[in-house]
Amino acid sequence: MKKIGLLILVITCNLVFAQANRFIYEVSMKTDSTDRNTVKREVAYLDIFQGNSVFYSENRVKRDSLIAKGRQTGNFNFDRTQMQSLRSNMNYIIEKDAKSNKKLLKARIMQDEYVYEEERPMNWKILSETATIGDYKTQKAETNFAGRKWSAWFTTDVPVQDGPYKFAGLPGLIVKVEDSKGDYSFDLKESKKIGSIATFEQRGSPINVKRAVFEKQQKQFQDNPIAAMATMGNRNARIQMDANQLKQMEERRKEENRKNNNPIELK
Template identity: 30%
Template sequence: MRKSIVILILSIMSLAAIYAEETRTFESEVSYLATCIKDTVTNKVLTDTFKLRFDGNKALFYNVETFAEDSLKHNDLTAWQKAIGSALTRKQRADKANSSYYILADLQQKTYIFKDKIGTNSFSYTDSLPAFNWQLKSEYKDIAGHRCAKAIGKYMGRTYEAWYATDIPTPVGPWKFYGLPGLVLSVYDTQHQYNFTFIDMQPCHGEITLFPSKSFKTTKEKFLKEYAIYQNDPIAYYNDRAMIKINFGKAGNDFEQEIKNDNRHRIMEILK
């Protein structure tokens, strides 16, 4: 009798392990190339690589380089300080967009947390996942072996065309794109100033959470207004509003020229 009980317990444990392994396979991570037009006169294109990590409850969208830096800071502060020191003396690639935000979505509550920096100041806010009022179209194309259908949606001053995978029934996508009956593999605004393009998808067993850090709690509207102040004059923002002051020294030095903002188009979310 005792032997039978032991066998039964072991069988249950084995089944539980198999079930746990199966449920973990639903956790995936998609890589996207994020591009934006920095200057609509010269059509200069800037890029970053982002990843979307998701399961049935949550989704995390993050910049690959920012995530690596924050992970190092969280796990090895000394190594992070050395890496930051080296980065300050290394010139970054000319086509880097420097989009360093995180978006952590709660798919059950239909809310998200947005975290980003303006200058040296960190901000975060919580908001509801956007309603794009998607219109599903009877247009299809193949993206990396997935049959994708087209949808058109509108949000904060822009119209977007999205292509979602009909064989991956999850309502998530890059950035804040949400609510379609399949994973968004490609999406862009109709002016083609912002574009997210599928690179690949891999299984993922990492955590879907944000690194602990201090930030100013704000709202989406206040954040966008603060960013508009920075965008209008980054140098003045560093001098007047940044928590960590930067002394530029002689006017026109290399660092000042590097952060000079020459955007000639609006950011993704357009305030009325």
């Protein structure tokens, strides 16, 4: 009986420690510099397990789930209003490996998935200022990254050197981080245990590039989406649309780009 009890205890402990942690953030974004009164908000998840983490938009995973279901059933007659409501301003996934200190950004440009490793260091200055945010006692830190000055509040109550987006490297979990202009803010709202960190459907092999190459491809698509289709391996998508559909898509993309002129990374 003692052996059985010990076995149950071991199994129970393994199940507990095999769980991943999910930290749920509200992300506030002013993506249009000409309309600073409009703030876009989304929910994002930071899933952490054994030193690895993945950060992604809730809308992204919901939208991908619907599309995957459509592939399985062959039914792509999605509710247009529902799909529109699941569009995200965070069309990327950030993966971090605490052991190797690697940060990867994965993002789609049309049907192609690109991956690049973030090579820029994030040098933090930890300040003496403290504050209580929600249930957490936090301390302030600052850094300059990608053209913005950021202030972060981290807690040592959660011994995880991670945070939303590409932010990491402080001696505790980042509870809040915002830029000095008030354009972007990540605020921790909830945390819970989950069975495992999220995985995402992958269409073919990802294209590994340098950050500069990814940004060039992204800009080419934003400036001229129709021409970009022919050069990024998306000819199938082009064939499936007639001239009128292509024109409508291009006009829609250009209007979206006009209103999304204030990216999180300025340089």
